[in-house]
Each structure stands twice: as structure tokens, then as C-alpha cells.
Amino acid sequence: MLELTFTKAEPADAESLVRLINSAYRGESSRQGWTTEADLLDGRRTDVEDVLNLIAAADSLILLCRQGGELRGSVHLQYQDRQVQIGMLAVDPALQGQGIGKRLLAAAEAQARQSWTVERLLMAVIPCREELIAFYERRGYRRTGIKKDFPANPALWLPKVTGLSLELLEKPLGVSAAE
Numbered sequence: 690m691l692e693l694t695f696t697k698a699e700p701a702d703a704e705s706l707v708r709l710i711n712s713a714y715r716g717e718s719s720r721q722g723w724t725t726e727a728d729l730l731d732g733r734r735t736d737v738e739d740v741l742n743l744i745a746a747a748d749s750l751i752l753l754c755r756q757g758g759e760l761r762g763s764v765h766l767q768y769q770d771r772q773v774q775i776g777m778l779a780v781d782p783a784l785q786g787q788g789i790g791k792r793l794l795a796a797a798e799a800q801a802r803q804s805w806t807v808e809r810l811l812m813a814v815i816p817c818r819e820e821l822i823a824f825y826e827r828r829g830y831r832r833t834g835i836k837k838d839f840p841a842n843p844a845l846w847l848p849k850v851t852g853l854s855l856e857l858l859e860k861p862l863g864v865s866a867a868e
Contacts, residue, residue, distance in 0.1 A: 715727055765777040766800065
């Protein structure tokens with residue numbers, strides 16, 4: 690089993706985070722892995738300003754996953770009203786399929802429970818990404834049927850297909866011991 694460490698991101702991590710996240714979601718490098726959105730969206734997933742804002746925001750953190758000091762994955766957690774929104778789960782495309790994503794998600798859930806009083810975890814997934822939804826369902830998440838339009842951000846990305854949306858997935862937890 691790979692030896693992985695998990696730590697909270699600092700502002701100095703922003704540039705390496707942007708490279709990792711963009712390589713996992715968009716462009717040709719993302720096609721090495723199975724989580725690519727390259728056929729659905731053009732452009733970048735995030736930029737340094739966005740990542741710095743997420744690191745600095747209240748009730749927000751980015752969890753880093755490292756192997757031997759090298760950044761291998763990351764995930765964003767945003768707390769609000771006893772819920773944690775999980776987003777931007779990214780694993781180096783060349784290393785996907787080795788269990789890093791499973792372990793990173795479990796570490797993110799543990800971090801959420803440690804940091805806040807949490808009743809449920811939420812995430813938004815593009816509904817046509819059935820293999821990704823199945824991955825989350827195997828980890829206890831369930832489809833809610835709640836859908837919303839995919840957000841527009843022409844400064845970073847443009848859709849390649851029409852009718853993109855996001856579906857909310859949830860994982861009820863009960864109340865954690867953070868209080």
C-alpha cells in the first residue's frame with residue numbers, strides 16, 4: 690500500500706495545486722486518468738487566485754495528499770450549516786486507479802468531522818459521469834435527484850456540449866464530535 694500523508698494546504702501550495710487540479714480535470718493530461726472532463730469542458734478547472742481564495746476563506750480548507758513529499762492529490766472542503774461540500778477531488782492522472790482517491794476521500798471525511806460539527810457531506814457531479822457517480826456510491830454517497838445548471842465561468846472554461854448540469858450527491862453522517 691502506498692504511504693500517503695494528508696495535510697492542510699497553505700498559500701505557498703497554490704501553484705502546485707492549480708497544476709494538479711487542472712491536469713486531473715482538463716486537457717490532454719487528464720485523459721491519462723478516468724476522471725477527465727476533457728470531452729465535456731474546454732479550458733482550466735481553476736486558477737491561482739481561486740485556490741488562494743479557497744485556502745483563505747472561512748470554514749474552508751484544501752486537503753493535500755502527498756507521497757514521499759510529492760503532491761499526488763487534493764480535495765476542497767467547505768463547511769456551512771452542519772454540511773460539508775466536497776469539491777475539486779483531484780488525483781494525479783498518471784496515478785489514478787491505485788486507491789489514492791479512495792484514501793483521499795476517506796481522509797477528507799475524517800478531516801470534516803474533526804474540524805466541524807457535520808450532519809452530512811455533499812458533492813455535485815456531472816450526471817453523465819456514471820463511472821464517477823458509481824465510485825461515490827460505493828463510498829456511501831447517494832443521488833438526490835436535485836440538479837442545477839452547470840456554472841458558467843468563461844474566464845476559465847467553456848462547455849463543449851450543451852445541457853451540462855450538476856447533480857447533488859449526499860452522505861448523511863449524523864452529528865460529529867467536533868463541538
